[in-house]
Amino acid sequence: MGAPSFSRVVVTGDLLRPFFVGARVESATWKNVRWLHGMLEAPLRASGLTARMLAWDERGAPETTAFFDTPSLYDALGLDLDLASWAALCADGRTPQALVEMLAPQVEDALVIGYELPPPLIAALERLGRPVVDLILHPVRFMPDLIFALRTNVPAWDAWLRARRLDEAAIAERAGHIRAKAAWMAAPMPLPPGTALVLGQVASDRAMIQADGGFASLERHCAFLHELCCRHPRVLFRPHPYAAPDDPCERAIARLPAIRRTDANFYHLLAQPELTTVVALNSSGLIEARHFGRESINLMPWLYDFDACAPAADGRTGTPVPLSSAWATAAFWRGLLQDDAQASPAPLPDHTLRRAMNADWGYGFIERICA
Known part of the structure; x- marks a missing residue:
């Protein structure tokens, strides 16, 4: 053109x-x-x-x-x-x-x-x-x-x-400012070193569409989530604030009682040094977590x-x-x-x-x- x-x-x-x-x-x-x-x-x-x-x-x-x-x-x-x-x-x-x-x-x-x-x-x-x-x-x-x-x-x-x-250097700097301020604040909850966080997503978001035209879900990754619980002393789940009542991510987490649900602010959690790993299907939060120095694991393509x-x-x-x-x-x-x-x-x-x-x-x- x-x-x-x-x-x-x-x-x-x-x-x-x-x-x-x-x-x-x-x-x-x-x-x-x-x-x-x-x-x-x-x-x-x-x-x-x-x-x-x-x-x-x-x-x-x-x-x-x-x-x-x-x-x-x-x-x-x-x-x-x-x-x-x-x-x-x-x-x-x-x-x-x-x-x-x-x-x-x-x-x-x-x-x-x-x-x-x-x-x-x-x-x-x-x-x-x-x-x-x-x-x-x-x-x-x-x-x-x-x-x-x-x-x-x-x-x-x-x-x-x-x-x-x-x-993008400005992004890393801003993440550092948030971590610095959070150092003066009480943690949202007691966290053992090596804590992992699983993020929920809106089930019908376009990011959830698979190659076959269906929608992805954490329900298809329960074996991986079970393994995650075995590798980390604590695993948290933070649902998406816009998730529907019958959320498939919530259903997947309900099968694994070792995973604790939390509504704590995502960025407050990211600022905690005990949090080392963030997992999701392909949430934008995974990209944000990288700027906080956390390991990010996506279960499907971006x-x-x-x-x-x-x-x-x-x-x-x-x-x-x-x-x-x-x-x-x-x-x-x-x-x-x-x-x-x-x-x-x-x-x-x-x-x-x-x-x-x-x-x-x-x-x-x-x-x-x-x-």
């Missing part, structure tokens, strides 16, 4: 994922799309671009939102509108022609900026030859603001992003590889590039779209993205202990 041609911007997200509210089904990501549009509409307007949303959003205003009829797409594909079908679409290496045909008029002559676009949408946009910038929430959540990684299928933009990659450096090429999307919060500024988009090698956009004030996303992930505790 050479210099991309577009006259407008389409802001979107995972158009395919359903969410059930009782017996009613709606988009699981319409809030993500509105959030991203809210963050970018003014910065893009400063570059002379009009940004509209493309969403399966029943409540979207026609002036700002183009409606994507996800139920009709599932009908055309002969699929039930449920999470099993969504997972199968995400796991399937093929791109449904019906999806390409539905997207084509919606993204004509547009730059598409998305939030965590799933593989079928990325592939469909690549087939349509549209320039894409996709934002992905980075697994490290304990910095003074959330980190996002951006990926694109435009080689010049990809190179521009990589030249501004976040210096959804994204944030250490990879595969560039965009031949219209294919490159690997995600972690960046500062500058991506939500007008200076960032002017520099990117004009390929300004000298541009050095400044990040937003601390906590701007975290507050705008209404997402804490335990950081409020850190704010208190590190103030």
